[in-house]
Structures are given as C-alpha cells and as structure tokens.
Amino acid sequence: MARYGMVIDTRKCVGCQDCVIACQAENNVPEGFCRDWITTESQGKFPTLQLEIRTERCNHCTDAPCVSCCPTGASHYHDVGGVVLVNHNECIGCKACISSCPYDARYIHPEGYVDKCTFCIHRVEKGQDPACVSVCPTHCMYFGDFDDPNSKVNKLLESRKHHSLIPEAGTKPNIYYLI
Amino acid sequence: MNSLSRRRFLKITSASFGAAIAATSMSTVVKGSEKIEEKSGKKIKGVQKIPTFCDICFWKCGAIAYIKDGKLWKIEGHPEDPLSNGRLCPRGTGGIGAHFDQSRLKAPLLRKGPRGKEEFVEVTWDEALDFIAKKMNKIKADHGPEAMALFSHGIGGNFIKHLMKAYGTPNLTAPSFAQCRGPREVGFELTYGDVVGSPERTDIKNTKCLVLIGSHLGENMHNTQVQEFAEAVENGATIITVDPRFSVAASKAKHYLPIKPGTDMALLLAWMNVIVAEKLYNKEFIDNYAFGFEQFEYEIAQYTPEWAYIETTIDPEVIRETAREMARYAPATIIHPGRHTTWYGDDTQRSRAIALLNALMGNWGKKGGLYNPQSVSIPGYPYPPYPKSEKGAADNPHHKYPFAEGAEKISTGLREATLTGDPYPLKGWFVYATNLTQALPNTQETIDAIQKLDLLVVVDVVPSEIAGYADVVLPESVYLERYDDLNTPLFREGFVSLRQPVVEEPDDQKPNWWMAKKLADKLGLGNYFPWKDVEEYLDTRLKSAGLSLDQLKEKGVIKGPEQKIYNDANNPPNFYTSTGKVEFYSLRLKEVGFDPIPKYTKPEEPPIGSFRLLFGRAPVHTFSKTQSNRFLSDLMEENEVWINVDVAKRMGFKNGEYVRLKNQDGILSNKVKIKATERIRTDCVYMVHGFGQRSKMYRQTFNKGASDSQLITKYKIDPLMGGTGMNVNFVTIEWGA
Ligand code: SF4
Ligand code: SF4
Ligand code: SF4
Numbered sequence: 001m002a003r004y005g006m007v008i009d010t011r012k013c014v015g016c017q018d019c020v021i022a023c024q025a026e027n028n029v030p031e032g033f034c035r036d037w038i039t040t041e042s043q044g045k046f047p048t049l050q051l052e053i054r055t056e057r058c059n060h061c062t063d064a065p066c067v068s069c070c071p072t073g074a075s076h077y078h079d080v081g082g083v084v085l086v087n088h089n090e091c092i093g094c095k096a097c098i099s100s101c102p103y104d105a106r107y108i109h110p111e112g113y114v115d116k117c118t119f120c121i122h123r124v125e126k127g128q129d130p131a132c133v134s135v136c137p138t139h140c141m142y143f144g145d146f147d148d149p150n151s152k153v154n155k156l157l158e159s160r161k162h163h164s165l166i167p168e169a170g171t172k173p174n175i176y177y178l179i
Numbered sequence: 180m181n182s183l184s185r186r187r188f189l190k191i192t193s194a195s196f197g198a199a200i201a202a203t204s205m206s207t208v209v210k211g212s213e214k215i216e217e218k219s220g221k222k223i224k225g226v227q228k229i230p231t232f233c234d235i236c237f238w239k240c241g242a243i244a245y246i247k248d249g250k251l252w253k254i255e256g257h258p259e260d261p262l263s264n265g266r267l268c269p270r271g272t273g274g275i276g277a278h279f280d281q282s283r284l285k286a287p288l289l290r291k292g293p294r295g296k297e298e299f300v301e302v303t304w305d306e307a308l309d310f311i312a313k314k315m316n317k318i319k320a321d322h323g324p325e326a327m328a329l330f331s332h333g334i335g336g337n338f339i340k341h342l343m344k345a346y347g348t349p350n351l352t353a354p355s356f357a358q359c360r361g362p363r364e365v366g367f368e369l370t371y372g373d374v375v376g377s378p379e380r381t382d383i384k385n386t387k388c389l390v391l392i393g394s395h396l397g398e399n400m401h402n403t404q405v406q407e408f409a410e411a412v413e414n415g416a417t418i419i420t421v422d423p424r425f426s427v428a429a430s431k432a433k434h435y436l437p438i439k440p441g442t443d444m445a446l447l448l449a450w451m452n453v454i455v456a457e458k459l460y461n462k463e464f465i466d467n468y469a470f471g472f473e474q475f476e477y478e479i480a481q482y483t484p485e486w487a488y489i490e491t492t493i494d495p496e497v498i499r500e501t502a503r504e505m506a507r508y509a510p511a512t513i514i515h516p517g518r519h520t521t522w523y524g525d526d527t528q529r530s531r532a533i534a535l536l537n538a539l540m541g542n543w544g545k546k547g548g549l550y551n552p553q554s555v556s557i558p559g560y561p562y563p564p565y566p567k568s569e570k571g572a573a574d575n576p577h578h579k580y581p582f583a584e585g586a587e588k589i590s591t592g593l594r595e596a597t598l599t600g601d602p603y604p605l606k607g608w609f610v611y612a613t614n615l616t617q618a619l620p621n622t623q624e625t626i627d628a629i630q631k632l633d634l635l636v637v638v639d640v641v642p643s644e645i646a647g648y649a650d651v652v653l654p655e656s657v658y659l660e661r662y663d664d665l666n667t668p669l670f671r672e673g674f675v676s677l678r679q680p681v682v683e684e685p686d687d688q689k690p691n692w693w694m695a696k697k698l699a700d701k702l703g704l705g706n707y708f709p710w711k712d713v714e715e716y717l718d719t720r721l722k723s724a725g726l727s728l729d730q731l732k733e734k735g736v737i738k739g740p741e742q743k744i745y746n747d748a749n750n751p752p753n754f755y756t757s758t759g760k761v762e763f764y765s766l767r768l769k770e771v772g773f774d775p776i777p778k779y780t781k782p783e784e785p786p787i788g789s790f791r792l793l794f795g796r797a798p799v800h801t802f803s804k805t806q807s808n809r810f811l812s813d814l815m816e817e818n819e820v821w822i823n824v825d826v827a828k829r830m831g832f833k834n835g836e837y838v839r840l841k842n843q844d845g846i847l848s849n850k851v852k853i854k855a856t857e858r859i860r861t862d863c864v865y866m867v868h869g870f871g872q873r874s875k876m877y878r879q880t881f882n883k884g885a886s887d888s889q890l891i892t893k894y895k896i897d898p899l900m901g902g903t904g905m906n907v908n909f910v911t912i913e914w915g916a
Contacts, residue, residue, distance in 0.1 A: 012409045014397030016798035018269035020346050021810045025253040025275060031809055042425075046823065046857045047437035051430035099524030135255065137266045137402055 002031030003062065003146045006133070006172030007162070010115045010141035015053040016039055019132035019141070021149065023057075026120065026131035030110050031072060035117040036132055052179070055132065055141065058105035058117040059165065060084045064161030066097035066106065075114070081145065082174075083121050088113040093153055102169040118144070185213025194580040195630065223249055229681040230257055230735020231668055233275065234658030235270040236379065237333050238354075239401050239666045241736045242267055242274075245657060251275050251659065251682045254471045260736045261672055266559020267401040269799050273810030278682060282641050282807045282879050284654030285686035291302035294629060297647040297876050298541035303699070304689065307651050309508075311700035315346065318606045325349045325570045326604060326681035327634075329592045331611035331617075334678075335655070337664040338567070338695035339611050345479065345699065347566040350573055350605065354618040356587035357902045363520040365900045366530025370762055371543065372755030375516045376552055376669050382744075383407035385547040387508035388417040390444055390501075392533070394517045398504065399796040401518070414864045418500050421446065424865050425911075427857035431460040433499050440791050440863050440906065441523055441782025442491040447532040449487030450781055451881070452479050454539050459506035466752065469538065471775070478776045485540040488576040490781070509540035511547025519795075524895025524904030525780055527582065531765075532777040538761045544746030551746065551842075555673035555739035557665055557724045560716055562707055576602035580901035581771045590900040591619055591894075597628040612655070612689065616644040617803040617869060618906050620891040641807055642876035654688045658678075660912060662713040665720060666760035673739035675724075677717070677731040692716070718880075773899060782907075789909040790822070791863040792842070794887040803869035807879035817884035818855035819866040822912070827855035832912065840910040842862070842890045847913065850887035862912060 015038045023035050036057035043050045063085050067075045074090035075097050078082070086097075086106075091113040098106045098114065109115040120130035124143070128134065133141040144153035153176075156162075160178040167173070210304035220530050227246040231255075232239045241260020245252045246801045254274050267274070287307035292298030302310075318326050323348030331339060332353050340351055356364075364374040375381075383389060384407035396408045412431050414420065420432035421443065429435045438446060465472055483494035483776045505512045542548025574592030575583050583589050586861050597605040608629070618620045629635055629648045637649035638763045656663075663678040679685055692713040699708045710716040717727035732738060746752045754760050769775040785791050797818075806812055820840060822832070832838060837850040849871040859865055870884030895904035 009413070011431065012412055014405060014409070014431075014510060014798070016269045016397065016400055016405070017814050018272050018798075019268070020814065021269050021273045021799075022253075024810060024813075025272065031813060034813075042857060044857065046425065046860070049425050049430070049857055051427070051858075053427070053430070097247075121805070127400075135266055135272055137268055137400075137406050139406075139413075140409065 001147055003044045003174065004060065005144070005146050005153060005176070007144070007156045007176050007178060008161055009140040009142075009156075009160075009178045010052050010054055011178065012138040013053045014138055016137065019055050022131040023117070024133035026123075028116070033107050033109070033115075035059055035115070052177075054177055056080060056103070056165070057132070057175070058084060059103055059175045060117075060119060061107045061169065062172035062174065063068065064171060065102075066098040069096045069100045071096065073115075078121060080121065080125065081119070083119045085118055085121065086114050088115075088117065102166050102171060103173075148168050184513070186660070187545065187829070190774075196320060197276050197367075216739070229679065230677070230733075231681055231734070232257075232260070232676050232678050233267060233271040234333065234335065234663075235262075235274045235676070235805060236401070238262060238401050238403070239334065239668065239676070239854070240267055241269055242271060242734070244275075246681065246722050250276055252577050254659075257735050259547050259734070259738075260676060261670055261674055261738070262668075263402055264406060265407065266402070267404065269814075270400065270411055270805060270811060271803055273799070273808055274659070274808040276808035277640065278659045278685070279809065280641060280657075280807050282877055283657075283685070284639060284642055284646070284652060284688065286654060286686075288649075288652040290650045294635070294648045294650075297642075297874065299652065304687070307653060308698050309695070311634070311636055311651055311698060314506075315607060315702060317322060318633060319346070322447050322604060322606050323570065324566070325350060325568055325573065326606040327604050327609065327612065328352065328573075328597070328607070328608045330354070330593075330613055330615060332588060332613035334666060335658070335663050335691050336611045337690040339609065341707065342699050342704065343609065343694040344565045345704045346702065349568045349571060352574065352588035352590040352593055354590045354613060354615070357591050358521055358618060358620070359519050359906075361521065361583075361587065361900055361902045362526035362897055363516050363518070366527045367440075367534050369514065369527070369582070369765055369767060370531050370534035370538065377518075378403060378668060378670055379516065379518065379747060380551045380552050381515060382545075382547050382896070383513065384417055386411055386511050386513045388419070388505055388512040388548055388643040390421070390505060390514040391428050392421040392515065392517060393522070394515050395422065395426040395428055395795050397431070397519070398798055400798045417504055419504070421861050423860045425619070434494050434497065434504070436497060436501070437860055439490070439492045440793060444525065444529050444777065444779045445482070445487045445490035446493060446498065446506040447536055448479065448482035448777070449484045449491075449498050450505070451532070451536055451539060452482045452483060453502035453505045454506055454536075454664070455479050457503070459503060461509055464538070464541030464543075468543075468752070468761045468849055470758040470760035470762045471758070475763035482779070489774040490779070492654045499610075505540065506577045506797055508547075510542040512540045512542060512543035512547060513537070513840065515538070520905040521897070521902040522904050523782060524897050524902075524907065526902055526904055527899040528774065528777040531551050535763060535777070538763070539552065544752045544760070546745050550671065550744040552668055552669035553673045553739075553742040553744060554669045554670070555675055557667055557720050557779035558674055559635050560710070560720055562709075563798070567845055570603060573602055573605060574903060575849075580897070580899060583900040591903050592626045592901055594619060594625060597631055598624070604631075604853045608632055610635070610637045610645055610649070612639060612804075614643040614645050614803045616874070617888045619887060620888060620894040620903050621900045622886070622889045623892070640688070641804070643804070644872055644874040647874045647876060653694055655694075656684045656688045660684045660688070665717065669810065671744055672681070673722075673742060674736055675726070675731065675739075676736045677897040679732055704707065735773050785862060785909040786843075789843070790912050792840070792887065792890055792908045792910045793863050793865045793906055793908065794863065794868045797867040800867070800869050801874055803880075806869065806872065806883065807877065812879060815867075817852065818867040818870040820885065820912075821854045821859045822858055824855045824857050827853060828859050830912065835914075839913045839915065840885060840890060843909050844891060844892045846890055846892055847891055849882050864912070893901065
C-alpha cells in the first residue's frame with residue numbers, strides 16, 4: 001500500500017501563489033475558484049514578528065469525513081495512495097462533504113458537482129509530481145509516500161520540526177508543514 | 180567626458196559557439212515544435228510542446244508551452260534554460276492568460292476625439308501605418324528626425340528601436356534607467372568600472388550571508404533570484420533584511436532591521452565604520468585593489484553606530500552585530516545592490532556606498548559574492564550604418580547630469596524636453612509596451628507633455644492608459660503569438676534563447692517586427708529591413724554564429740561553452756575605472772564637484788499626521804500590464820494600502836475599509852482598501868504599484884485600487900545621472916469611498 005502526502009517547507013515558501021495558478025491551468029479550474037490557496041499567519045508585535053506562509057489544499061485525510069458522509073459514494077478513496085477523489089458523475093451536489101470538511105477544501109463546480117484537489121493523480125500515475133509541486137520556484141513542496149520509510153517525505157519529517165493543520169479534528173491529514 | 184557606455188561595452192567578454200557544441204551538448208527536450216494551424220481547421224490531436232521564452236516581465240525565462248488538441252493549455256519552465264531552471268514564476272505560469280485576455284486590442288485604432296477621451300475608430304493596418312508615416316515624414320521635414328522619441332520596454336522593442344535609429348533619432352529610452360536601475364549601474368560603474376547588470380551578477384545560491392536593503396525578493400519575483408534566495412535559505416545562509424516593512428524576505432531573515440525610511444545611507448556608512456574600525460575588511464583585496472582607502476578610512480570614522488542610531492532607529496549593537504556577521508562570511512557575503520533604486524535622489528551615492536561595502540567584503544569575482552557574468556556572441560544583422568544625428572540626444576541638455584551620458588537615455592529628460600522645448604522640441608512619441616502614465620512619476624506631467632505632441636503612437640496588447648491618449652494605437656500579438664529578437668543575456672553561463680509563436684493571434688494583432696518593417700517601407704527606409712520576414716532575420720543571425728533557426732526552434736535554448744565566472748590567482752580581476760582600482764575615493768566625482776566619498780543627507784520628515792508613501796511589487800503582477808490577465812487578477816484584483824495596525828486603530832480605520840490617499844500637493848487617489856497590519860512602521864504606508872488605472876477602455880482595471888504614480892507628484896532628481904527619486908511623497912488618509 002501507499003499513502004501519498006506532502007511535506008511543505010514553510011521556511012522556503014514565499015507565498016507567490018505559483019502553485020495556485022499552476023493548478024488552475026493544469027486542471028482547468030473555472031475562473032474564480034481554486035483547489036489550493038495560500039494562508040499567511042503572523043504572530044507578534046512589530047518589529048518582532050513571525051510569519052508562517054503556507055500553501056494549503058485538501059489534506060487527503062486517512063479518516064476523511066467527506067468520504068464517510070457521502071450518500072452516493074462519489075467521494076471515495078482512490079485505490080492508489082489513498083488519495084481522496086470525487087467521481088463527478090456520481091456526485092449529486094448535496095454538499096454534505098463540503099460541510100464535513102474541516103479545511104474548507106471543497107467547492108461546487110459551476111457544472112454542479114463537487115470539486116477539489118486530486119493530488120494531480122493523473123500526473124502522479126505517470127510518475128510526475130503534482131502540478132503545484134513541479135512548478136514551485138522555491139522547491140518548498142515535496143510529494144511522496146508516507147508508507148515508504150525511505151521516502152524523502154519521511155526523511156524530512158524525521159529531520160525537521162513540523163505540524164499538520166487542525167489535527168484535533170481527527171481526520172489524520174496527510175500534509176505536513178516544516179517549521 | 181564621462182562616457183560610461185563605451186567602457187561598459189568593451190568589457191563584455193563573450194564566447195562564440197563552436198559548431199560542435201551546439202549540435203551535441205544538449206539533449207532534445209522538446210518534440211514537435213510545429214505551429215498549430217487552428218484557423219485552417221487542421222487541429223492537431225494530443226499534446227504539443229513548443230519552447231519559447233516568457234514576456235510577462237523582462238527576465239526572459241525559458242518556457243515550454245503546451246498545446247492540447249489545438250488549444251493553448253499551459254506553460255511551464257524550460258528545464259534546460261538557465262533563467263527558469265524548469266520553473267516559471269506565478270506570472271509566467273499565468274502567462275497563457277495574456278493570450279485569452281478578453282480586453283485585448285483587436286485592430287488598429289485612430290483617434291477621433293480629444294486626446295485622453297478614448298474615442299477611436301478602427302482602421303486597417305495600411306491606414307494606420309500610412310497615417311503614422313505621413314506624420315513622421317512631416318516631423319522630420321519640419322523639425323529634423325530628432326524630434327521623434329521612442330519609449331520602449333523589453334526585448335520586443337528591438338525592431339522598433341532599429342527603425343527609429345534608421346529614421347535618424349538618438350532619442351531612444353526606457354523607464355528602466357531613470358526610474359529604476361540607473362543609479363545602481365552608475366554607482367557601480369563609478370566604483371568598479373562595471374555595472375551590476377540584468378540579471379544581477381549576485382551569486383545568491385552560493386552565498387553564506389545575504390543583505391537585502393529594501394529588496395523584497397519573494398514579492399518581487401525575478402525568477403532566478405527568488406529560486407536562488409530559497410536555496411540560500413535552505414542552506415542556512417544568514418539573511419539580513421533592512422526594510423521599513425516586514426516583507427516576506429524579512430520573515431526569512433535572521434536579522435530584521437526595521438529602518439526609518441530614507442536613512443539607508445546612514446546605516447551603510449555605520450556598517451562600513453564598524454568594519455573599518457574593527458579591521459574586519461578583506462585586507463588582501465583592499466591592499467591590492469583599493470584606491471583612496473586612506474581618505475575613506477579617515478572619513479568613515481565619524482559615522483559610528485551611535486550616530487546612525489539617531490537617524491535610522493536601529494540599535495547600535497544590532498548594527499555592530501550585523502556588520503560582524505557580514506565580515507565573518509566574506510567573501511561569500513552579498514550586500515544586494517537592489518534593482519529599483521530610485522528612492523531619495525541621492526541614489527547613485529547610496530549605490531556607491533553599497534558597492535564599497537561589497538568591496539570591503541572583497542567579494543568581486545568570488546563564489547557567493549558578485550560573479551563575472553558570461554554570454555555568447557551572436558553577430559547582429561548586417562544592416563547599413565545609421566544616419567548620424569548632429570543635434571545629439573535631448574534627454575540631458577547642457578550635460579546637466581554628468582554621469583547620464585551613456586547609452587541609456589533619461590526618459591523623464593525626454594519628457595522634460597517635450598514640455599520645455601529645451602534643447603529642442605520633441606514632436607512625436609512612439610511608445611512600445613510601457614504604460615508611461617504609471618511608469619513615469621507624476622502622471623499629470625506626462626499628460627501635459629503628450630498634449631504638446633503632433634504624434635503619439637502606442638503599441639500595446641491591451642488598451643492601457645497611455646493608449647487612451649494616442650493618435651494611433653497598434654495592437655500587438657502577445658509573446659505567445661510572435662517571434663522576437665534573440666535573447667543572449669549576461670548570466671552565470673552564456674546561452675541563446677528563442678521566442679517563437681505557439682498559437683495564432685485571435686484577431687488582427689500583428690507582431691512588432693512586422694509593424695517595424697511595414698512602417699519602414701512606408702517611410703522609405705526599406706533598405707534597413709532587407710530580410711523577407713523575421714525567420715530569415717533570425718536564421719541569418721544564427722547562421723553567422725554557426726547555429727540555425729531550425730535548431731533553436733526545436734531546442735528553445737542553446738548553451739555556449741562553459742566559462743569561468745570566478746576570479747582566481749591566474750585570472751585576477753580587472754577594474755576599468757580611471758585608476759584601474761576599486762575607487763573608494765572617486766576622482767571623477769571630485770572633478771565635477773560631487774562628494775568623492777558618499778555622505779549622508781537627512782531625509783525630509785513627514786508632517787504630523789502624514790505618512791511617507793512607499794511602493795513595491797506583488798508576486799502576481801508586473802507593473803500595470805498584467806491586471807486584466809484572468810489568472811493574475813483572480814489572485815489580486817486591486818491593491819491595498821498597508822498601514823500600521825496601531826495607527827489604523829487610533830485613527831479609527833478598519834481592515835478592508837475603503838479610503839483615499841491625499842498627497843502633499845492635494846492630489847487625491849482612487850479609493851483603496853486599508854490593510855491594517857503589524858508588518859509596517861508607523862511613519863509610512865505602502866502599496867503595490869500598477870493599480871488605480873483610469874482607462875475606461877480597459878474595463879477590468881478601471882479604478883481598481885489606487886495609483887502610486889499619480890500620488891508621486893514630487894520626485895527628487897539625482898544630480899549625478901538624472902534618476903527620479905520617488906519615495907519623497909507624503910500622504911494623509913482620507914475617509915470615504
Ligand atoms: S509556489 Fe511555492 S513558494 Fe509559491 S506560494 Fe506556492 S508553495 Fe509557496
Ligand atoms: S481535507 Fe477535507 S476534502 Fe480533503 S480529505 Fe480531508 S476532509 Fe476530505
Ligand atoms: S520572472 Fe516570471 S514573468 Fe518574468 S520572465 Fe520569468 S517567468 Fe516570466
């Protein structure tokens with residue numbers, strides 16, 4: 001088995017949003033929507049400040065509420081890497097998954113179905129990185145398999161402090177941020 | 180007397196291609212670089228990859244455009260290209276939006292109403308070019324060819340430049356000198372006898388200590404620099420960021436120095452004071468290569484960190500500690516020369532101080548310092564010689580700015596000549612791909628100058644503000660639809676890259692080479708355009724270097740032989756200054772009455788209740804030319820005014836609320852959103868340049884955000900080279916949308 005995920009180095013990310021545009025172009029995301037986005041968190045008082053700039057998207061959770069709540073089975077785990085996908089044809093647009101996701105990772109496509117990040121599975125299955133990872137000018141994103149103990153993503157987690165987003169939601173997210 | 184340009188060209192050592200190298204050293208990365216005949220219905224199924232280079236900014240990153248089933252799909256970095264290293268910046272990735280832009284100019288336009296009223300009729304290309312030719316001939320007959328000026332930006336301007344030279348005018352300019360890098364280039368030239376250049380010769384990826392003074396890398400997305408910056412951060416380099424605003428680069432820094440705006444020179448002098456007093460400089464470099472170090476040592480002694488504290492508000496201990504840290508890593512330390520350096524009017528001297536601080540590190544030609552850039556030479560096309568102008572250029576009458584006598588002319592000097600008629604009247608402007616109402620400070624002055632013209636031609640892809648004032652607007656193909664001249668920059672390695680069409684124009688747009696050639700014919704200058712089309716031009720140039728257009732069309736990028744970019748014992752540096760040394764004391768400055776060693780001038784203080792207006796870049800936009808690109812406007816549709824959160828609270832302004840800014844001359848901006856943030860000092864406000872556009876034809880941008888250029892009615896001219904220091908305006912914040 002494989003468990004795909006990402007490790008993102010917030011020290012390198014500059015928040016340029018190249019990853020957002022690359023995704024939109026690669027996946028033909030309709031104008032005004034996005035599957036990934038940037039969050040900037042600042043702490044402290046000028047001039048002693050700390051900034052964390054993060055590129056965020058669906059966490060492809062191992063315990064994904066968006067899958068368990070889906071009445072039609074459209075929202076499902078892909079058989080490769082545990083990637084969470086939505087089958088557009090089966091989706092009835094009931095939005096149950098949208099309210100169940102703690103990360104606000106999903107949106108309604110103008111054509112009526114629910115859409116979100118696919119980890120660019122169409123690229124990954126060809127041995128390429130997801131579009132956002134491959135375009136990032138700072139090389140701050142790493143895509144890999146957490147089930148492989150020798151993978152770069154696991155090595156990075158071993159060597160650096162990191163956190164995931166809203167771990168208390170209990171969804172077991174598969175994206176980690178190096179700090 | 181001070182001819183900077185001639186020497187500048189002398190030193191450019193460039194390699195030539197060995198035929199064998201070009202043929203064998205590169206793997207073919209791209210297949211099927213055929214043009215898609217969408218219009219003729221021959222849609223090619225599947226994915227086509229066509230190499231080209233980006234034009235969303237002037238960095239010229241190598242790219243590969245993807246065509247899927249005959250339609251432009253996406254664009255990625257060219258893996259073999261040294262500038263992109265396979266990755267574009269967000270603007271480059273969003274570049275496909277330029278082709279699909281709904282607001283593009285579709286056909287040539289002829290003005291019908293008063294200038295600036297944006298009333299036009301569509302005409303044919305022949306009608307438009309006939310009109311221009313007639314006017315240009317009349318201007319030449321009445322006033323001489325010098326009465327025409329060209330303002331252009333980017334490599335796309337090359338063919339029009341050639342046309343204007345053939346026509347006989349020396350008045351060719353770009354805002355990139357007097358509104359941007361000019362002071363830096365002159366400051367370095369005066370110190371080292373060589374310029375910084377573009378791309379900058381900064382070896383960021385190998386540096387151990389990088390000092391950024393106002394350079395907001397990461398928000399300013401010059402692709403290779405940002406890539407190397409991230410690499411330096413990853414390698415644990417010490418980053419020292421000096422900025423009144425807590426920039427993204429500040430958030431990556433070990434030391435953040437929240438300097439009071441306008442006092443950078445005081446900090447630089449104090450840093451040098453510490454390094455000299457504590458003898459932390461590179462003694463060998465200074466012994467071998469410094470001129471006037473004793474005088475410098477003597478003068479610098481007065482600028483203690485305690486003195487600088489009063490000016491800059493930076494703790495003296497922090498000044499000492501950061502100076503020592505720079506010295507610790509030298510010569511792998513870079514004090515970044517910056518790029519947009521026209522701030523306070525003493526910018527050439529500040530750039531000289533930066534040059535000298537780098538010299539104390541002894542980093543010239545050193546790994547992790549300032550490397551020696553390389554290039555390949557591709558001979559120019561064998562054109563007939565250009566006519567000589569007897570009058571000379573109009574940008575710098577009476578040699579007012581002694582160090583502005585190089586190849587790059589003062590854009591605002593030509594505007595001034597247009598307004599005053601001194602040294603002679605300018606009657607026609609040709610404007611290529613630069614929105615002068617935003618690119619030059621004080622929008623009103625530009626408009627006043629335009630009203631004096633007999634002819635204003637604007638070549639652009641969208642109906643920019645300046646197009647609204649034109650007599651003739653010529654719609655250009657975007658970069659994805661055209662060839663341009665060859666790119667052979669000075670960089671870490673020499674290479675040539677090609678811009679080639681990947682899709683067809685959607686309407687009646689034409690490439691600049693076509694316009695230039697057609698207009699030349701109508702002006703009777705056809706002998707300057709002996710080639711049939713641009714492909715023949717490019718092939719001729721490439722063949723004379725042992726390459727061919729077919730080769731380059733397929734590869735996109737061809738590298739030259741490897742060359743050394745660092746100096747060593749066998750290959751010591753040469754300094755082409757008058758003394759042959761790095762000039763800590765400048766005889767040339769002394770000779771014309773300027774400070775031979777940089778001095779500090781106190782900036783003017785903002786009146787109580789006013790803030791200094793600062794501006795900069797966002798990663799998703801270039802100047803005022805990308806705001807209607809759907810990918811880029813999706814991410815940033817308008818700018819905001821950054822204001823310190825405590826100040827905002829005290830004044831009762833909330834985040835997201837619309838206000839207007841009013842400058843010292845009573846100019847009121849468009850409405851603009853408040854960004855109340857911890858990330859800025861209390862004595863200044865900040866906004867991203869390029870917004871607040873007023874062209875009604877350019878609907879997507881109309882009145883979105885506010886324009887800094889409009890508020891910059893005041894600018895301080897650098898007496899050395901005529902640059903316009905623009906960070907000298909003060910604004911108040913006014914209620915109400
Ligand atoms: S492209 Fe890379 S650097 Fe830019 S915002 Fe995305 S993750 Fe950050
Ligand atoms: S992030 Fe949201 S959409 Fe993605 S798997 Fe988790 S719960 Fe589902
Ligand atoms: S830096 Fe960005 S916009 Fe400029 S040429 Fe490179 S990819 Fe294009």
